[in-house]
Amino acid sequence: DGGITQSPKYLFRKEGQNVTLSCEQNLNHDAMYWYRQDPGQGLRLIYYSQIVNDFQKGDIAEGYSVSREKKESFPLTVTSAQKNPTAFYLCASSIAGYNEQFFGPGTRLTVL
Amino acid sequence: GQQLNQSPQSMFIQEGEDVSMNCTSSSIFNTWLWYKQDPGEGPVLLIALYKAGELTSNGRLTAQFGITRKDSFLNISASIPSDVGIYFCAGQLYSGGGADGLTFGKGTHLIIQP
Numbered sequence: 399d400g401g402i403t404q405s406p407k408y409l410f411r412k413e414g415q416n417v418t419l420s421c422e423q424n425l426n427h428d429a430m431y432w433y434r435q436d437p438g439q440g441l442r443l444i445y446y447s448q449i450v451n452d453f454q455k456g457d458i459a460e461g462y463s464v465s466r467e468k469k470e471s472f473p474l475t476v477t478s479a480q481k482n483p484t485a486f487y488l489c490a491s492s493i494a495g496y497n498e499q500f501f502g503p504g505t506r507l508t509v510l
Numbered sequence: 511g512q513q514l515n516q517s518p519q520s521m522f523i524q525e526g527e528d529v530s531m532n533c534t535s536s537s538i539f540n541t542w543l544w545y546k547q548d549p550g551e552g553p554v555l556l557i558a559l560y561k562a563g564e565l566t567s568n569g570r571l572t573a574q575f576g577i578t579r580k581d582s583f584l585n586i587s588a589s590i591p592s593d594v595g596i597y598f599c600a601g602q603l604y605s606g607g608g609a610d611g612l613t614f615g616k617g618t619h620l621i622i623q624p
Contacts, residue, residue, distance in 0.1 A: 402552075431611055440514075440598060440614035441553070456611050488552050497541040497560075497602040499612060501552035 401425065402502035404489050409507045411483075419474045419505045421489035428494035430472035434458060435486040435504075444487075447472055448494060476507065483509045516599050516615030523589060524623055531618040532583040533599035541602035542575050542582040543612065546595050553598060557584070586620075594622050 402423045411417045421430065429448045433441040443456030447466040461480025466472055472491075476483045486506050490499040516533045523529060533542070541560055545553035557568050559575035559582060566573055572585045582601075586593055596619050600612040 404552075433611075433614075438616070440516075440616045441600075441612075442614070443611035446611045486550075490552075497612070498543065498555060498558050499600075500555060501545075503552050504550070506550070 402489060402491055402500060404487075404502040404505050406505060407503065409505055411507070411509050413509055414478045416478060417476050417483075417507065419476065419487055419489075419507070421472045421474065421502060422470055423489075423491045423502075424470060425491055425500070426469075427491035427500075428469065429492045430466070431490040431492075431499060432456075432462075432464065432472070432474045433488045433490065435488060441488060444474065483507060514599055514601060514613055514615040516618055518618055519616070520619040520621065522621045522623060525589060525591060527589055529586040529589055529593070529620060530583060531597060531599075532581060533601070533615045534581040535601065535613075536580065537603055538579040539582075539601035539603055539613075540579070542573070543600040543602075544571075544573050544582075544584045545598045545600060547598060547617070548595050556597075589620075589622055591622055591624070594620055596620070 405420045431446040432444040435441050442458050444462050445464040447453035463475045488504045489502045492499045514533045514535050543558050544556045547553040557573040562579050564575040570587045596617040598617045599615040
């Protein structure tokens with residue numbers, strides 16, 4: 399079955415540690431995105447990539463980093479520089495040039 | 511970033527009632543999307559709109575792309591218990607470029623009383 403997978407579903411980390419969230423898709427989509435969702439809020443764009451080896455900052459990129467070495471994978475690293483990292487993180491993908499984005503199941507990160 | 515004003519913030523309705531929610535912005539959008547999110551899950555795409563004035567249905571759901579390109583609404587007819595969830599509007603700003611990230615509203619929380 400085609401789709402987007404994110405792992406793990408729940409992640410706990412100590413303050414000051416970097417953590418990497420996984421996102422994989424087998425939809426053959428060129429574009430991939432990372433969003434952050436806080437309680438009662440909409441989704442806010444962190445980073446996006448329209449093609450392998452290229453990515454752009456979104457509205458809230460500070461304290462995050464990404465890589466796009468493969469078409470299928472777009473991992474997000476939450477660094478210790480992110481002041482408030484506890485949130486629900488959502489990965490999405492789309493066909494290049496199309497605005498319909500399809501989302502993974504999300505990873506809930508809790509920093510203790 | 512740009513903001514979408516989504517209303518109402520929450521709705522408490524009886525099963526079988528019709529539902530209406532909308533999104534507005536001061537900016538022009540070239541795409542409007544409506545998503546539904548269940549607790550702890552990723553949003554699921556319901557309807558995509560690409561042309562000003564476009565009216566599109568998906569079962570009991572109907573959405574319209576406003577003529578001014580600055581608003582959109584979603585209607586749900588004859589609500590059922592599984593309609594419970596958070597509905598988000600999302601838009602792609604008119605920039606002439608490729609598919610960048612979407613701008614999301616803060617969501618409408620739909621609660622259905624049996």
